[in-house]
Amino acid sequence: xxxxxxxxxxxxxxxxxxxxxxxxxxxxxxxxxxxxxxxxxxxxxxxxxxxxxxxxxxxxxxxxxxxxxxxxxxxxxxxxxx
Amino acid sequence: xxxxxxxxxxxxxxxxxxxxxxxxxxxxxxxxxxxxxxxxxxxxxxxxxxxxxxxxxxxxxxxxxxxxxxxxxxxxxxxxxxxxxxxxxxxxxxxxxxxxxxxxxxxxxxxxxxxxxxxxxxxxxxxxxxxxxxxxxxxxxxxxxxxxxxxxxxxxxxxxxxxxxxxxxxxxxxxxxxxxxxxxxxxxxxxxxxxxxxxxxxxxxxxxxxxxxxxxxxxxxxxxxxxxxxxxxxxxxxxxxxxx
Numbered sequence: 172x173x174x175x176x177x178x179x180x181x182x183x184x185x186x187x188x189x190x191x192x193x194x195x196x197x198x199x200x201x202x203x204x205x206x207x208x209x210x211x212x213x214x215x216x217x218x219x220x221x222x223x224x225x226x227x228x229x230x231x232x233x234x235x236x237x238x239x240x241x242x243x244x245x246x247x248x249x250x251x252x253x
Numbered sequence: 254x255x256x257x258x259x260x261x262x263x264x265x266x267x268x269x270x271x272x273x274x275x276x277x278x279x280x281x282x283x284x285x286x287x288x289x290x291x292x293x294x295x296x297x298x299x300x301x302x303x304x305x306x307x308x309x310x311x312x313x314x315x316x317x318x319x320x321x322x323x324x325x326x327x328x329x330x331x332x333x334x335x336x337x338x339x340x341x342x343x344x345x346x347x348x349x350x351x352x353x354x355x356x357x358x359x360x361x362x363x364x365x366x367x368x369x370x371x372x373x374x375x376x377x378x379x380x381x382x383x384x385x386x387x388x389x390x391x392x393x394x395x396x397x398x399x400x401x402x403x404x405x406x407x408x409x410x411x412x413x414x415x416x417x418x419x420x421x422x423x424x425x426x427x428x429x430x431x432x433x434x435x436x437x438x439x440x441x442x443x444x445x446x447x448x449x450x451x452x453x454x455x456x457x458x459x460x461x462x463x464x465x466x467x468x469x470x471x472x473x474x475x476x477x478x479x480x481x482x483x484x485x486x487x488x489x490x491x492x493x494x495x496x497x
Contacts, residue, residue, distance in 0.1 A: 195264075195296035195323060198457050198477075213457075213477060216270055243477060248258070248279060250485040253450060253470055 177203035184208065184230055194226050203234065211239040255354050255409045255490070256283060258314075260483040261290030261454020262475040264323065265305040269295065273308045276482045283485055285354040286314055289342075290454035290474050291321025291365055291415025294333065302333035310340035315352045317343040319363040321415040321455060347397030351407055357490070360407030364398045366416035366439045366453070367391040370432035391436045399442035409488045412443045412451040421463030422473035423456050440465040449488055 185201040188194050196219075200211040208231060214220050220240045227236060258280050263272045273280070280287060294301035302324075309316055318337060324330055334344045343350040345363030352359045369376045369391040378388040402412060417423055417435030426434060434456050443451050444467035451465065454475040461478050463471035474484055 192296040192298060192327070195326065215264065215476075218268060218270075243480060245476075246481050248276070248283065248481050248483055248485060250256070250283070250487055251472075252487045252489060 180231075181208070184227060187230055188223065188226065191226065194223060196223060199223065199240075206233075207235045207237050209237040209239060213241050213243050215243055217242055255357055255359050255488045256285050257288055257359070257411065257450075257452075257486045257488065258284035258286070258483040259288040259290065259452050259472070259474040259486060260476050260479065260481075261415065261452070261473075262292040262321065262457060262477060263289070263305075264292055264295045265308070266295035266298075266301050267304055269304075271308065272305075272482070273312060277311055280483065281313055284314060284483075286352050286359060286361075287312060287316045287483065288361065288411065288413050288452055289316065289318035290413060290452050291319045292323040292454055292475075293318060293320065293337075294324050297324045297326035297329055297333065299327075299329050299332050299336070302329070302336045305333075306336040306340045306342075309337065309342055315343065315350075316341070317345060317350055317352070317361045317363065317413060319345050319365050319413050319415055321365060345413060347394065347401065349401040349405055351405065357409065358407035360405030360410045361413050362398055362401035362405060362410070362448075363413035364394045364401075364439075366394050366398070366414040366418070367436060368416060368433045369436035369438060371420045371435070371437045374431070375437060376432060391438055395436065395438035395442040398439060399446050402443065402446035402448055408490050409450075410448045412439075412448045414439055414451065414453045415455050417453050417456050417459070417473065418443060418451055419463045419465055419471050422453070422461065422471055423459045425458045425460055426456050434459075440471075443467075443469055449490070450486060452486075
């Protein structure tokens, strides 16, 4: 059965990650499932990943985090002829 | 030939890694200008703008930028704009710049742009004051882009925006948020005035390649999409010979 309260909680976490100036990550997918938070996004550095995880732990000390945050890897610059 | 380096959504913050420093020599060698498609800072704080300005001050080719929604978050967009202009960055908002490249001229018209959605599924200038203000703001910015592009009499014309002008480059994003990612009004403006290329950012989960209804190439250069420090677009155009 769907737990609607978890939907609201997930959205509050997502909103906090977007609006907290030190985080300001609008692209994090958040789901609260069975007492766990699933976080999914591609972030720019390990430091950013750690910062997001720390922020979510502070917001939700009662929940375990499933960390599906991935750090982007940049390739060499490339040219396209138009 | 004009070579444009472009990237968007660099989201510079006080604690972020160097966005441009490791690539400065390469970009000097490979490009005639660097175009930045908005979301230059993480959360629009002046300290982030100052950090970005310090990095961009070391780039010796012309740098042209528009701001993005992140750069407005703290209502310090004017201060960030001033900091960037102080180090020589051309920050565009309903304005344009002409950059000489050898015997050619590159014209760039820019606006942040705004949302509203795409043909068949977009908001209308109707109803509550807030809804009307939303759509009118988007229309106003698109109109300014149309006028600025029309004014450019250059060999190559580029439209630089933050929000997406077409839905093609949003593929990969959830359709429910398309109206917050861009507006067809931007594409309509570009198609009305003409351009050689449209560059935008904002849609991190989108894809790079798109086209306006009139066939003008659109590229989503959000760093998360191109997964490079920048992408080079080389525009081959014959020199315009003045009529005698």
